[in-house]
Amino acid sequence: MTTRDRADACPGAVQTHLAADGRLARVRVPGGLLTGPQLLALAQAAVDLADGALELTSRGNLQLRGLAEDAPPELARRLHGAGLLPSEPHETARNVVASVLSGRAAGGLVDARPVVRALDAGLVADAGLAALPGRFLVTVDDGRGDVHGLTGDVGLVAVDPDALALTLAGHETGLRAAPADAHRLVLRAAHAFLAEREAQRSRAWRVTELDDGPARVACLVGGSATPSAVPASDPPVGSVDQAGGLVALVGLVPLGRLTTAALDVLVQVTAALGSEVQVTPWRSVAVPDLPDEYVDDVATALHHAGLVFDAASPWAQVTACAGLPGCAKSRADVRADAARAVATGTLPVTGPQHWAGCERRCGRPAGSTDVLAVEDGYRIGAG
Ligand code: SF4
Structure with a gap:
């Protein structure tokens, strides 16, 4: 069990992080869903206030890098205007991922999009849930198993067109709700996490960091915790x-x-x-x-x-942290090195691999092999 001695320091759009290349802002995008005007607002902000690009995170959020010291208030004003910052106190709590192309692609049992919208609205309307850690993840899976496999702290997975099951850190709870009500189960479970954290006098960021977390949180919401048997599926490309x-x-x-x-x-x-x-x-x-x-x-x-x-491109296998010049802790420009290895067909391993500039290995997807920058090159498979 991981023991935390401090609150998480995840950046937000208002609580920006000072990186080596300027301020970094992370914009939460529940379900990853952006309207055209929201995308336009972000793209313009990236050009006007940051380095011109948007970075995708491993939770389907977006980052702007290279912001000037005085840029965050103007960024916040633009995000408010675009509906991308509905509540500043909740800005780092809105970590919700949803099945890709739900309601559009074949195979889904429910449309996850209205569930995500109801969940986000309920979350920002609940002052107590602003205390959720920035690492706390909610998944809404339409039954295809794509985001269920990410093992969110709290999850919904559709089991038939009329019901979604509540999961906790990959465990089934036995609790189900109709699509129109399922978001309430998640909000209850999020409160239960905070209550159990308080009871354990813990600073846990994730359900699994609590002592017997899935079982105790499940008990608080009236369920039990058994390992999930829902199969994971690969995302489309x-x-x-x-x-x-x-x-x-x-x-x-x-x-x-x-x-x-x-x-x-x-x-x-x-x-x-x-x-x-x-x-x-x-x-x-x-x-x-x-x-x-x-x-x-x-x-x-x-x-x-x-x-x-x-999907067979080497790019499907390669992820990397920020590295130099964005992160002063990095021993190398890992992105440039990874791009060179892809271009020259010289990736050091086959399969998913995460290139990182130091042992923190930020953004490392589960199951990836480490390609870790060290003083004299890269070490493969370092833990
Ligand atoms: S893994 Fe290390 S070098 Fe890479 S972004 Fe994180 S702290 Fe920086």
Whole structure:
């Protein structure tokens, strides 16, 4: 069991973090869902106030880097205007990921989007839940198993079209609710986590960091905790057929960095179609609702802007922390080194690998092999 001796220090959009390349702001995007105007506001803020790009995080949130010391108030003003900062006290608590293309792609039992919206509204309306740690994660899975596999602290997974099951750190609780009510189960479980943390006089960031966390939190909400048998599934990459003859494109974003060029294309597409985008916890972006005749042009434009639509690409295997020059703790420019290894076909291992500039290994996905910068190069598989 991990013991924390301090509150988490996750950055937010208001509580920015001072990095080596300027202030870093993290904008929570519940469910990863962004309307066209929200994407435009973020893209403009990235150009006007930061380094021009948006970074995707492992929880489907977005970061702006290189902000000037006096930029955060203007960023907050713009985010408020775009509906991306509904409550400053809750800014780091709104960590909600949802199934990719839910309500659009085949296979889902429910549409996760209204569940996410109700959950987010309930969360920001509840003053007590502003105390949730920035590392606390909620997953809303439409039954396909994609985000359930991320083992959120509290989760919902659809088990039939009329019911979602409550999970705690990958354990089933035996509790279920209809789609319209399921968000209330999550809010109760979040309160139960905070109550159990208080009872244990703990500073835990995650349910599993509590003594017997899943079982005790489940007990507080009237359930029990048994290991989940819901199978995990891989997220989609490339084109995905939707109902009604529409198509979605899901593009990998190398190193999670959405450049100004890629943002320009995404903004144009969402403006032209009145659609939205979804950023995912796997550092990809989904562009839904494309009429068939637009798919090739949009895919080509996004490919030229750096997105990857081939699940077999080495980019599907590579993640990296910020490294130099963004992080002063780093021993190397890990992103440049990883990009060079991809370009030259010299990745040091096969399979998922996380390049990191120091032992903290920020942003490391579970199951990745470490490619850790050391004084004289990289060490593979360092724990
Ligand atoms: S892993 Fe280390 S070098 Fe990389 S971003 Fe985190 S603290 Fe910085």
